[in-house]
Amino acid sequence: MSTRGETGRRADAVRNRQLALQAATALLAQPGTALTVEAIATKAGLGAATVVRAFGGKDALLDAAVSGLLEPVVRRARALLEQTAAEDALRTFLAELIAFQSAHHAISDQLGDLDLPATTAQRAELVRNVEEMITRARADGAIRTDLSPAVVTTLIGQAAYAVARARPASRELADACVTVLMDGLRPQRRVR
Amino acid sequence: MSTRGETGRRADAVRNRQLALQAATALLAQPGTALTVEAIATKAGLGAATVVRAFGGKDALLDAAVSGLLEPVVRRARALLEQTAAEDALRTFLAELIAFQSAHHAISDQLGDLDLPATTAQRAELVRNVEEMITRARADGAIRTDLSPAVVTTLIGQAAYAVARARPASRELADACVTVLMDGLRPQRRVR
DNA sequence: ACGATAACTGAAATGCACGTTCCAGTTAGA
DNA sequence: TCTAACTGGAACGTGCATTTCAGTTATCGT
Incomplete structure (x- = not known):
């Protein structure tokens, strides 16, 4: 046997x-x-x-490693989307995304020219989920409507990447990013 | 002769x-x-x-090239700091920094492991100038005081880098970044 | 148990993409 | 015209992923 x-x-x-x-x-x-x-x-x-x-090949190995790390993140985004009010989901997920990237610098840092199909697919799903959070938060009147959901999604993704990349990693910076971004995304009163 | x-x-x-x-x-x-x-x-x-x-050597060549490109940016930051109200200076400079980086992807993209002393010095001066803009804008009551100037400076620098890195480069994204960041940096009313 | 054998291993060889250095030939300049 | 400075194709060194291949080992039929 x-x-x-x-x-x-x-x-x-x-x-x-x-x-x-x-x-x-x-x-x-x-x-x-x-x-x-x-x-x-x-x-x-x-x-x-x-x-x-x-x-x-190296690419396939790293694709497996990265997508293994990314899987719980994707699941978390789905869970937040289902169980939490959109604005809170967005804020929470942004904070967690920054924390995740900070703990795995190399993911966005050294993998530039590799071909990672599974990872790319997961990223796409993350983008879809964040975009859905934004669309719902918009519908709730929680975030401004003068920016397209796609642009806001990109902005959030890039912000998470950038803040995680900053060295030395700082909790203060991560918090500031979440605060400023979320405040900046709220509907703005016409002032002045 | x-x-x-x-x-x-x-x-x-x-x-x-x-x-x-x-x-x-x-x-x-x-x-x-x-x-x-x-x-x-x-x-x-x-x-x-x-x-x-x-x-x-390659490093010295690229140091010369990059710092040549950076020089007008540094001068512009100084000029804005002298001639413009701090908040406007900050907004204008952020927009221009994003535009500059978008037009020179390679600067922040492919130069990671090179040793570029002149460029590093200029970056340091840029950081100093932005920090001064923030300190003044704070004093004017134009931006929030619950975040340290150093953190805000890093946030702005990283945001410019990140947005410029996004492909395809989009004017809409650049504008959104400036808008959201500046709105998020304003003193927030206690809401809710 | 016990080979037979196909699968697996890893040190060394290979291939590739760089930056840098060599050197025989060329050229600016007094 | 003479020569020191300069040039660039070729050689070299390095750091990497990948392939090779002689030796090892797990697995299966007996």
Whole structure:
């Protein structure tokens, strides 16, 4: 009888695949390190060739690692959208997004020229969810209507990225970003 | 009689230095192209070795090119600070900074790991000027005082960077950034 | 249990894209 | 005209992902 996993891979290959994924995930949260195949392999206690082969290439490995990290974020956005008033959902999600990105600098920092299909798809879903939050918050009269939801979504995404990128990471800056953005997004009284 | 420039360099060397600088500057404004020595040399119609030698290295060449581009921006910040009410200066400068960065994606995009002393110094001066604008606008009662000037400065810098980075570059997004940020920075009435 | 064997491993080789340096030839300039 | 300065194609060094291949090991049929 076969002891092979359902992929048909040998048990040690499956285990090494896990090790590689864990090592890559760990390095994504650790700033300053170079995120090379060599570094990942060392962290995993494997040879570089093994790490690469396990996923068919560096891109696929990092795609798996990043999208694994992103999955709870996507789920959280969906949950907030269902269970919370739109404005609160938006504020909460923005704060959490900044925190997530701050804890994983490398995600937006060193992955520029890689091809990450799963990650891209998840990003797209995040954008869809945020856009829905904005549309609903608009309908509630909670945010201004003189800016298109698409633009506001981009603004929020870029803001989260930018603030997370700032070094040293600072809680004060993150809070300021949320505060200023949310206040700035409220319907403005015509003043002056 | 000597026809040498005051640097003691031969005339063709001086001219080639100029060509290299112009080519590098041109490439900084042109997105998509890799900012390699080879690319700069081709654009300048020179050999790669000549381009590198003219400045002693790629870093020095790009430092010269970037700080050349940044110089008018720095001057503009000084001028705004002297001649304009702080709040207006801040709004105007933010808009112009976004426009500048949008027109020179590569500056914040591909120069991450290079050593650019002149550029760094100019950035520091920009930060000082923006911080002064904020301090004055605060004193005028034009912006909120519950956030430290340093944090607001970082926020503005990062926002400009982030919005300029968004592709496709959009005037609408740039305007939205200025609007939301400036509205969010105003003293907020205690609402609700 | 026990080979037989296909799958797997990782050190070393390969390939590639850079920046930089060399050097034989060219040219500006006194 | 003579020579020191300059040029640029080619060679080199580096850092990387990926492939190769001789050796190892898990798995299966017996």
